[in-house]
Amino acid sequence: MTAAYDLCCRECGKSYGVQPLSICDECFSPLEVVFDLEYARTRFTRQAISLGPLNMWRYRALLPVSDTYEPETPAGFTPLMQAPRLGARIGARNLFLKNDAVCLPTLSFKDRVVAVALANAQAFGFDTVGCSSTGNLANAVAAGAARLGLKTFILVPSDLEPAKILNTQVYGATLVRIDGNYDHCNRLCSQIADRYNWGFVNVNLRPYYAEGSKTVGFEIAEQLGWRLPDNIACPMAGGSLITKIRKAFSELVALGLVEDKPVKFFGAQATGCSPISLAVKNDTDIIEPQRPNTIARSLAIGNPADGPYASRAIRASGGWAEDVSDVEIVSAIQELAETEGIFTETAGGVTTAVTARLYAHGRIHPDELTVACITGNGLKTTDCLHGAYKQTEAIRPRLSDFEAFVEEQNATNLELSPALSLAGDSHVR
Amino acid sequence: MSVKVLLPNAFQKHTNNVREIASTAANLSELVTDIEGRFPALRQHLRGEDGQIRRFINFYVNEEDIRFLGNDKYSFKEGDEVLVIPSIAGGCA
Numbered sequence: 001m002t003a004a005y006d007l008c009c010r011e012c013g014k015s016y017g018v019q020p021l022s023i024c025d026e027c028f029s030p031l032e033v034v035f036d037l038e039y040a041r042t043r044f045t046r047q048a049i050s051l052g053p054l055n056m057w058r059y060r061a062l063l064p065v066s067d068t069y070e071p072e073t074p075a076g077f078t079p080l081m082q083a084p085r086l087g088a089r090i091g092a093r094n095l096f097l098k099n100d101a102v103c104l105p106t107l108s109f110k111d112r113v114v115a116v117a118l119a120n121a122q123a124f125g126f127d128t129v130g131c132s133s134t135g136n137l138a139n140a141v142a143a144g145a146a147r148l149g150l151k152t153f154i155l156v157p158s159d160l161e162p163a164k165i166l167n168t169q170v171y172g173a174t175l176v177r178i179d180g181n182y183d184h185c186n187r188l189c190s191q192i193a194d195r196y197n198w199g200f201v202n203v204n205l206r207p208y209y210a211e212g213s214k215t216v217g218f219e220i221a222e223q224l225g226w227r228l229p230d231n232i233a234c235p236m237a238g239g240s241l242i243t244k245i246r247k248a249f250s251e252l253v254a255l256g257l258v259e260d261k262p263v264k265f266f267g268a269q270a271t272g273c274s275p276i277s278l279a280v281k282n283d284t285d286i287i288e289p290q291r292p293n294t295i296a297r298s299l300a301i302g303n304p305a306d307g308p309y310a311s312r313a314i315r316a317s318g319g320w321a322e323d324v325s326d327v328e329i330v331s332a333i334q335e336l337a338e339t340e341g342i343f344t345e346t347a348g349g350v351t352t353a354v355t356a357r358l359y360a361h362g363r364i365h366p367d368e369l370t371v372a373c374i375t376g377n378g379l380k381t382t383d384c385l386h387g388a389y390k391q392t393e394a395i396r397p398r399l400s401d402f403e404a405f406v407e408e409q410n411a412t413n414l415e416l417s418p419a420l421s422l423a424g425d426s427h428v429r
Numbered sequence: 430m431s432v433k434v435l436l437p438n439a440f441q442k443h444t445n446n447v448r449e450i451a452s453t454a455a456n457l458s459e460l461v462t463d464i465e466g467r468f469p470a471l472r473q474h475l476r477g478e479d480g481q482i483r484r485f486i487n488f489y490v491n492e493e494d495i496r497f498l499g500n501d502k503y504s505f506k507e508g509d510e511v512l513v514i515p516s517i518a519g520g521c522a
Contacts, residue, residue, distance in 0.1 A: 023439040026474055028515040029485050184492060190514050194438040206517050286484070289494050303494060305516045308484070 005035045005064050007207055018064075020124045020199060022206040030305070031207045033064045037254050044255055046226060049218075056112050056215035062251055063215070064208045065119045073118065073144050075111035076215050078103050080223035080371070085339035090356040093366045096229070098220055098373045101344050106143045106167065107377035108136035108298075108345075109216060109241070114144045116212035117201035122148060126199035130154055130192070132185035133202075134237065134298045135164030136345075136376050141201055142173035153198070155185040161297060163380045181292055183303050202238075210306075213241045217248025220371050221258050228258050230368035231319070233266040233355045235347045235375055236276045237299040239310030242267055245373075246313050265314045266363070267321035268354035270294035270329060270346075276304055279311040280321035287311070295326045295384050296346040298376060320363050324353040330384055332356065336374075343378035351375070432509040434460065439515055443471040452511075457488060458501050460511065485516040 007016040011029035022031055044061040052058030056076030060069070079099045087095040100109040114137070121129045130153035131141045138154045145152045152173040156165065157180060168175050178185045186202070193203040201209045221228055228249055234242040242265055253260045269277040272294025275287050287307035292300035304310070314321055324332070329346055332353035337343045344352070355372045358364045378385075395401040431451045436444060450467065454460035461482060465472040477483050488495040489512040495503060505511070 022517045023437075023485075023515045025439050025442050027477075028439055028474065028483055030517065180492065183494070186517075187489060187492075187512065187514055190437070190517060191435075191512070203517055289496055291497070303487070303516075 004039050004061075004067070005033050007031045008034045020120070020126075020204040022204055033207050033211050035062055035251070037251065040251075041255055044251075044257070046257055049222065056115065056212070056219075059215050059218045062211075062218070062248075063116055064211050065116065066123065069119055069123070071115070071119070073105075073111075073115040073147055075104055075115045077219060080220060081340065081342075083340050083372075086336060086352070089335065089339060091359045091366055092355075092364070092370065094369045095355075096224075096369070096371045097340065097342065098216060098371055099342055100216070100373065100375045101342055101348060101377040105147075106136070106139040107380065108140065109213070109373075109375040110136040110140035111144070112215050113137075113209045113212035114140040114201060117141075117199070117205045117209035118144045118148055118150065120205055120208040121150065121199035121201070124199060124205075126197070127151060128153065128196075128198040129201060129205075130189070130198055131201045131203075132156070132182065132189040134182050134300055135160050135168075135380065136298055137202065138168040138173070138175070139164060139171075139380075142168045142171035145173065146171040153192075155189055157181050157185060157297070157300075159297075161381050161383055163382065167380065182301050183289070186301075186305075210240050210244055213244035214248035214251070216241065216373060217245035218252065220245070221249065221252050224369070226258050228252075228261050228263050229371045230261075231264045231266060231364055231370040233268060233351055233358065233364075233370065233372040235299055235351045235373065236267040236269050236307075236310055236321070237301045237304065237347070239267075239276050239304045239306035239308075241373070241375070243306060243309045243313045246317070263317060264319040264364075265317045266319045266354070266358055267310060267314050268351045269321065269323040270296040270299055270350050271323040271325050272296070273300045273302060274323035275302060276307045276310050277321040277323040279307065280314050283315065285309075285311040285315075294329075294346075295381075296329055296350050297381075298345060298347045299350060320358065322354045322357050324350060324357065328353040330388070333378060333385070334388070337378070342374060344374045345376035345378050345381040346384055347376050348374040348378070349384075430455075430505065430507045432460075432505045432507075432511055434464070434511045434513065436464075436513050437515060440468075440471060440513070443474055444468045454505060456501055456504055457495060460488075460505070487514050487516060488512070489514065 009024035012027045055074035057071040083095045103111045128151040132155045155176045158177040193200045252258045273292035285308040289303040292302045329349035333349035336352045454463045
């Protein structure tokens with residue numbers, strides 16, 4: 001290998017150099033970016049990283065961009081936070097949250113993958129970019145393209161949350177609402193990418209795009225003081241993120257930045273769209289497609305392209321996958337906000353509820369260092385909390401009124417049970 | 430009875446750049462045989478070592494995944510449009 005990285009077919013091994021392509025023309029399997037780790041060895045060091053910017057580009061030596069690329073879309077380096085109060089509720093003593101609810105610029109982990117995809121779109125000379133999206137990717141592509149002056153065509157299911165639609169259109173993107181679900185959008189995108197010479201971040205740019213997810217794993221290891229956790233709990237839509245965190249850890253081990261140790265990977269889905277979780281439970285990497293029916297629309301991919309790889313990675317690690325109901329998802333969103341001050345979207349509710357269940361069922365030991373990945377922001381899916389909080393009557397601006405209000409509150413609180421129970425909490429021993 | 434079949438760019442190297450065919454196949458199994466008959470070079474690429482169609486290749490009928498319609502059990506109808514689309518995944522680790 002002469003370049004820092006190369007596009008390769010993971011099934012048959014055919015090499016494609018660096019070009020906008022995602023499917024092997026020999027066996028029609030997905031292509032993946034593979035790095036020359038020997039070349040990276042002198043460039044991807046703890047010291048070199050520490051001198052880099054406080055964003056995901058500090059790991060650029062293992063991201064598929066040229067040595068001369070000047071990043072214009074800083075994203076990542078989000079907080080890794082201990083979660084003692086949530087932990088106390090769910091029986092965890094060493095729980096951390098990777099908080100991509102505050103990933104910039106559009107408040108989801110998709111800003112990371114889009115930063116890498118658009119860098120490649122520019123390098124390949126595309127003036128128009130696009131994607132199929134369940135929302136967060138649409139927001140990230142729209143914002144990133146606006147910053148780089150690229151034209152956009154973004155395909156979304158027509159029933160997407162209003163906030164995610166607004167958060168795409170505000171950047172001037174051309175939004176195409178599709179009368180169908182994400183899988184319909186994605187299929188149409190494949191056809192469009194075959195016809196038009198555009199850069200679709202999750203079609204012909206997908207191998208590059210997916211590498212951006214590795215930065216979640218690099219950051220977790222660095223923020224833990226260059227060590228790996230015992231467990232990762234991660235939401236799954238297409239199934240890419242969990243495999244890329246695993247790849248990041250493998251690369252860190254191969255280059256000697258962290259000590260090798262087993263890490264278990266746990267996947268989280270909504271029961272209304274759980275093809276990967278089901279495959280893991282059935283001990284297979286064959287994915288049976290589903291028709292999604294869940295409020296967790298950002299995870300509603302019924303035919304997840306990376307599903308086989310995600311299932312394989314989880315099972316090979318000794319981990320597990322679970323899925324939770326819509327009611328549990330909403331409870332978990334509230335619980336995470338109340339205990340740790342993090343307002344996540346439905347996908348984060350899925351991860352939180354599944355994490356709780358994993359402790360409850362004894363699949364994660366309370367003392368193990370566990371990182372749950374929160375990938376999106378609750379301000380984008382406020383509709384799922386519609387009617388959850390009643391508004392009190394306005395009081396006059398008088399101290400007496402305030403005192404009466406406090407008295408009333410105290411009386412109400414006494415009537416209520418001591419604590420809301422988190423999804424899965426009833427199983428806690 | 431004839432159905433319209435749209436082939437992906439990834440196949441074109443093996444189909445002399447043919448993107449679209451009309452087929453009289455009655456079902457998926459017959460359609461695959463028809464495609465392989467027209468484009469013999471495609472056959473070895475379409476099937477894995479086990480002789481089965483590679484799992485990353487998806488078939489859709491009028492926007493519906495053929496797996497939801499019963500795969501081989503589905504009988505094509507006049508005017509059906511069949512899409513052949515490889516899965517696009519980010520690759521594995």
